[in-house]
Amino acid sequence: MPPTPTNGAGVSAFSQDEDVARPLADASAKTRVVHTTCSLDCPDSCGVLATVDTATNRVVRIAGDPAHPVTRGFLCGKVARYLDRVYSPDRLLYPMRRRAGVAKGSLQPGEEHLAFERISWDEALDAIASRLQQVSDTHGPESILPYSYAGIIGQLGYGSMDRRFFHRLGASQLDRTICASAGTAAFNAVYGVRVGPEPQSFAHAKLILAWGANLHGNSIHLWPFVEQARRNGARLVVIDPYQTKTARLADQHIAIKPGTDTALAMGMMHVILRDGLEDRDYIRDCTHGFEALRDRVMTADYSPEHVAAITGVDADVIVTLARAYATTQPAVIRVNYGIQRTDNGGTAARAVGMLPLLTGAWKYHGGGVMLSTSNAFGFNSAKLQMPELMQASPLGRDARTLNMSQLGEALTQVNDPAVHALFVYNSNPAAVAPNQSAVLRGMRRDDLFTVVHDCFFTDTADHADIVLPSPSFLEQDDVQGAYGHYVAQLSLRAMEPMGDSRSNVWLFGQLAQRMGFTEPCFQENEQDLLAQALDTQHPWHAGITLGALKQRPMMALALPRNDRGEFLPFADATWFRTPSGRGEFYSESLLEQGRDPLPGYTPTPERNDATQPLRMLPRKADHWMNSTFANIPQHRAMEAARIGLGALEIHPDDAATRGISQDHEVEVANERGSLRLRASLTNRVPRGTVAATLGWNKLSADGHGVNVLTSERLTDLGGGATFYATNVEVRLAVVKADEDQTASMQVFVAAP
Ligand SMILES: Nc1nc2c(c(=O)[nH]1)N[C@H]1C(S)=C(S)[C@@H](COP(=O)(O)OP(=O)(O)OC[C@H]3O[C@@H](n4cnc5c(=O)[nH]c(N)nc54)[C@H](O)[C@@H]3O)O[C@H]1N2
Ligand SMILES: Nc1nc2c(c(=O)[nH]1)N[C@H]1C(S)=C(S)[C@@H](COP(=O)(O)OP(=O)(O)OC[C@H]3O[C@@H](n4cnc5c(=O)[nH]c(N)nc54)[C@H](O)[C@@H]3O)O[C@H]1N2
Ligand code: SF4
């Protein structure tokens, strides 16, 4: 279904959460409606309509764009309240500089103005340019480290002028591994490309596995299609150690032990092959290495009984699941990032990714496996980012690359050269990066020059020398794809930037001028970059030009379809982009890299002994976006209503053996650090597993975030972070003599 043009007329805004629905704008009011795109780091990339009061130029309402073919007119609860963030009194509105003599460290909210003073953009840009020049001259340009992730995922905001700037500077390159690199490497090994079924096709499935995927909390717009399928008789099975809302609403919840998904997937393969349920024609025509895989999975290591012992899932549940998966068509798997954040996580994604190759699920409309759709977009990132500029830098060659999932190490251990300047934008690493103590130790170095560009005074900004204000997505122009659907969108600025905030594109263009970079590409503005992003020969982008998007801001990719209009990736052998040209069970290229060419389960190397017997899930909040929104009172209230703020979710049996009762203050610790939280006794976590939520460090009771517990170990494929492979012990906190337990509990229980 091609998206229809929107003119804002007849908008029927509704929201998933009834309590956040806002009244329709009064038709007689003087308003205009602008199509923007939610650019938070979420698979859904919702079409958003912003209603602007033309008298005040304020955005008075935002709502989902009903013409979007996938996100269809509703927003998640967090972005339905986005205006609370845009117009928050805490927005960072002008550049600021650390006051002379103030040491770097975490600040209490409201204390920032004591540590920082307002300066003009000219002063800020001059100071940054001269310091970066000095660092480059003294230590070499690679001693400068850019650090960015997905504060905005539009093509311009995520990576364009910023990349040009750091390429031309010769700064260290950043390997952006913190989220998706393990799964990317895994699917590249199996398929050579990451595309999957259209989200709309889930409505046709008869069996849906949500595997390490919190649909309700993290990507709600798949849910209506899942529900449609269920109304037609489909079953939803959720495989997740934690009982999410998605799991509660499912037909079956399999509470697997964290980090054991490879074993479960291979146990399913064992049953499928043992019972002769594989699709032999598909395997013959479309796959590579089947015999080798069969030899591996038919060993006793992957028998249902052995897999049950590893995964904690009963053998008969494994057998029933495998048989149902192989004999129900269409069967679709929504695998998400949850399974990847462990040492064996790349292989887990690889093994799960192979399941439809064994059963031929790809042949059916509504079948297959969806990890990410991002590879389907062909935006011209080479033109936006210009890596060739590194040759014009003082290095005259490609710069070294540092892994963002090891920022603590980069700031405290890397030499030749050491990092002397850190430039953070689109990210809050002081809260989101693993091994927080090492990260903060690095950020507190007096000899490190740190710039932070953000909308708020984040934990990272607390450690900056210079802080710069950035706009929200309503305040900048961009163009965006998605990683959960196949619709390209223009995102038009609905309002002027708040205060003196300026976009990433503007900031790095200005800095380039100050650094004396004369290449014409640094003179380009947002309009130039939009045109370049869309200047692509990619066949699926046919017709999607800037001119066309200005007429209709949402355009579906021109995906190849059969005569019934269905998009069936990997239904035949023409789709694979692997070395063998087939779906690879066995990978010669992994073998060449000295890796196991077949999937295989290996237990996590994280210490798991009597001193740290509990597995910790440092999870995302349902109502925040990583650390974004964690400081907004309305969003804190929503999260407080869900599980309470500062909660440690622990199984009642694990609590009982430690003498812990509901609301007791507890200390959660391992060799990297410790956290004070409030015990919340719940069956949402299985025995042996505890959970807590990612947020802003400075808003927690003891100033620490969950990432003090996580490590800088990397995933087996893709060099990703292993957040969910963390072991801890929990004990009752020792309450200081001058505070009694009730008093300290109130700190935790109090809503925002
Ligand atoms: N509300 C909200 N939405 C978000 C985000 C957010 O912070 N909040 N973040 C956005 C981002 S950056 C991303 S990457 C996506 C991620 O979206 P998801 O991939 O859904 O990410 P997670 O919540 O990390 O993990 C999904 C589920 O995997 C489970 N899990 C953990 N370990 C294991 C395991 O070993 N095996 C299995 N089977 N499951 C496991 C977790 O309990 C969790 O419920 O969501 C995006 N959407
Ligand atoms: N324990 C634990 N840690 C995790 C995770 C987890 O599940 N558990 N998830 C991991 C994952 S999947 C991810 S993707 C990362 C996410 O890590 P980040 O990408 O760092 O995510 P956020 O915390 O949302 O921080 C984004 C910041 O960008 C800012 N921003 C927004 N728009 C703009 C803009 O236009 N310009 C600039 N300069 N800044 C802007 C926002 O205000 C916000 O402070 O965290 C990872 N860390
Ligand atoms: S965060 Fe995701 S679900 Fe929410 S509005 Fe943005 S794109 Fe849509």
Ligand SMILES: [Mo]
């Ligand atoms: Mo992510």
